[in-house]
Amino acid sequence: DQQVKQNSPSLSVQEGRISILNCDYTNSMFDYFLWYKKYPAEGPTFLISISSIKDKNEDGRFTVFLNKSAKHLSLHIVPSQPGDSAVYFCAASAKGIQGAQKLVFGQGTRLTINP
Amino acid sequence: GAGVSQSPSNKVTEKGKDVELRCDPISGHTALYWYRQSLGQGLEFLIYFQGNSAPDKSGLPSDRFSAERTGGSVSTLTIQRTQQEDSAVYLCASSLVTWSNQPQHFGDGTRLSIL
Numbered sequence: 001d002q003q004v005k006q007n008s009p010s011l012s013v014q015e016g017r018i019s020i021l022n023c024d025y026t027n028s029m030f031d032y033f034l035w036y037k038k039y040p041a042e043g044p045t046f047l048i049s050i051s052s053i054k055d056k057n058e059d060g061r062f063t064v065f066l067n068k069s070a071k072h073l074s075l076h077i078v079p080s081q082p083g084d085s086a087v088y089f090c091a092a093s094a095k096g097i098q099g100a101q102k103l104v105f106g107q108g109t110r111l112t113i114n115p
Numbered sequence: 116g117a118g119v120s121q122s123p124s125n126k127v128t129e130k131g132k133d134v135e136l137r138c139d140p141i142s143g144h145t146a147l148y149w150y151r152q153s154l155g156q157g158l159e160f161l162i163y164f165q166g167n168s169a170p171d172k173s174g175l176p177s178d179r180f181s182a183e184r185t186g187g188s189v190s191t192l193t194i195q196r197t198q199q200e201d202s203a204v205y206l207c208a209s210s211l212v213t214w215s216n217q218p219q220h221f222g223d224g225t226r227l228s229i230l
Contacts, residue, residue, distance in 0.1 A: 034219075043223045044206070
């Protein structure tokens, strides 16, 4: 049972346009959501996160939207740049008793920005 | 360096051998996590350590897998009697633990290949 799903394995966007990556989850206990970017042969790099008490968080070109009723979140990148080409992972967690959280990841979406 | 450091970066070994993977977390991070990414798969949680509390081992796939964290800093993931299905990239992450959610920061991983 996959608790976090990224249904689009790949996405191609023209440079300068908006990239929208989507993620759905099933576990209503999740209270923290993150997006990571991954280049080949490197570890995932943290991009942006959002707590379940919010519905939007913005950081520069990156904005994450959370729709709790739909159990859906999305990452918007605008304007898209060639360096944004990478695999993007959505992740979610439910806060554990000890305070630390194990992340549940989606399968990833490969974003390609075309010049 | 300031980031999570993992060694070795690559490891090739024969089926049946034992392997040890090392992780140096970011200084001051009390939580340490191990994940793995098999070919074509998302990241899968293995184990996490939080301060002096008992580790959460719920993601370890079999009793051939074990991990230690000595002195609250460096961690070692050990796989005994390796099998071909253990081939994957093993990723370590660390995070602060505070009253609010904190993102996990990843190392570049150890690519393990079992012949």
